[in-house]
Amino acid sequence: MAHWPARRISVLSGLVVFVILSALLLVSSRFGDVWLSAGPFPFPTKNPAEEQHNDPYVARTVLRGPPGASFRDALLPNERYITSWGSSAGWSNDVISFIHLIYLGQETNRIAVLPYHTSTHLPWEAQGQLSFGEAFDVPRLAKALGRPVLEWNDIKLWNGTQVTWDAIGCWDLWSKLSEDKAPRESYGVTHRLGLDIAYTPAPDYVRASDFHVGFSALTTLAWPDSRAVALADTTEAKPSLGSHHTSPPDEQLLCFDFLYYVGSFHSFEIGLQYSPAWNTVGRHMHWNPSLDRLVDLFLQALFGLADGTTIPPFISIHARHTDFAAYCSPEPGQPCFTSLDAYTQEVERLQKRIFERKGIEVKHVVVTSDETDPSWWAGVKAAGWFVPDHDGLGTADYLGVWYPVLIDAVIQSRGQGFIGTEGSTMSILAARRVEDWQDGEASLLRFN
Secondary structure, eight states: OOOOOOOOOSTTTTSOOOSSEEEEEEETTEEEEEEEEOSOOOOOOSOHHHHTTTOTTSGGGGBSSSOBSSGGGGBOTTOOEEEOOOOSSOHHHHHHHHHHHHHHHHHHTOEEEEOOOOOTTSOGGGTTSSOHHHHBOHHHHHHHHTSOOEEHHHHBOOOSSOOOOEEEEEEEOGGGTSTTOOOOOOHHHHHHHTEEEEEEEOOGGGBOSSSOEEHHHHHGGGSHHHHHHHHHTSOOOBOOSSSOOOOOOOSSEEEBSOOSSEESSSTTGGGSTTOHHHHHTGGGOOBOHHHHHHHHHHHHHHTTOOTTOOOOOEEEEEEOOGGGGGGOOOOTTOOSSOOHHHHHHHHHHHHHHHHHHHOOOOOEEEEEEOOOOHHHHHHHHHTTOBOOOHHHHTHHHHHOTTHHHHHHHHHHHHOSEEEEETTOHHHHHHHHHHHHHSOOEEEEEOOO
């Protein structure tokens, strides 16, 4: 019997974690400047292959064997799969693209294969360092969906330096929405996976609006008869960059260049209550348990509590600034972004609402933001609010460059209330998580 590698259920699996905190130096009930290392972090130690021996939704139930040099060697001949490459934008857009991918798999009776996370906010060398399962609880998601969820490391070996190149055909959706009429080439993912891709333009009927293609239209590309009609209605594939092959879109591993701009009825609908992709998939994408445990320690230290102490209820805030300044059109003399006074008023409104509805008194407020102005942060601290100071703590240095955004996202999702920034996908996802996971209150504030 082939030996199956255990799925990594630890956020830092494979690393010897001797620098994770067990305590933080506290100054005036706030973080000090350094992480303290006092022994290994208590990540799960059970062998997941043993734990999941009878689990009908683990990877091995829909694969021929362990990952090899070519992804095709791992696929079952009678099974059908689906994949895509993320968003080639910020991490939250990447997560939304993954939600859409998994949802499309549900709608087409295919097994989703998730790529590595990417983010344009992080350096090139960070792309491909974080797998889907290091951020999200894959076994829990698969159980909720009633279908296995795969990652590319389940079907193809990649050692970071050498890779076997696979020729594959995929559908190009981006050319239907963009002015350059070309596929969205996600080299940060596909190059690392060793995929030499020939993109075939999707038929014109997939476009639902100026910004989106339709889920229902995309499902037609998953079935033989309608696929044949679609191929007859479009042009030949663009030659691949490597071997210059022009293979048509793969039938067994259906793949798309870009699944961010997809909707069922409305543009950018992931934040709307009816969103089928969120309600079917997104709300079940809970955090990896090890990441959750890390944030437990982080919040306990932030609030000046001992390990094991119950974390008090709090309101989380995400104030998106920096690049959003390009979208500001304030009246003369007015600021671009929402004032701290407006945030204070909204905190008070949510505190009252939470107490009236749930009988919970919320006194703590945690603020996350990409703001760089020290005077703005001074105002936040003057309000008595708590700040995860990743720069001061050296979070990226100790844990890796992905962890500031991961920790912030988990903190945002933990609030009994959440206040975000309208138009920010990070805020939109946090609001949905607070409403669905915490039965909490959420609002998104406009900026000028």
